[in-house]
Amino acid sequence: MPSYLVFFTDEIAHGMQPVEASDAAAAEAMVRDLNPDARVGSVLDVGLNGAERHRLLAEWVQEQF
Numbered sequence: 001m002p003s004y005l006v007f008f009t010d011e012i013a014h015g016m017q018p019v020e021a022s023d024a025a026a027a028e029a030m031v032r033d034l035n036p037d038a039r040v041g042s043v044l045d046v047g048l049n050g051a052e053r054h055r056l057l058a059e060w061v062q063e064q065f
Contacts, residue, residue: 001020001022002020003020004019004021004028004044004045005019005044005045005053005056006018006030006040006041007041007043007057007061008035008040010037010039014057018045024042028042041060043056
């Protein structure tokens with residue numbers, strides 16, 4: 001099963017959660033189930049290192065606001 005990195009943000013915090021799911025929509029749904037008020041987005045997690053993950057999160061959060 002593919003691995004996705006799901007980004008989330010709400011009025012309190014933002015972060016990322018690695019998720020194994022059949023597709024991006026399913027990965028986002030898993031995170032949304034934990035935090036129904038969060039905005040979510042995802043990328044396929046194929047060999048991303050820590051710095052790349054944090055850069056993608058920062059870019060995604062900027063796009064949300």
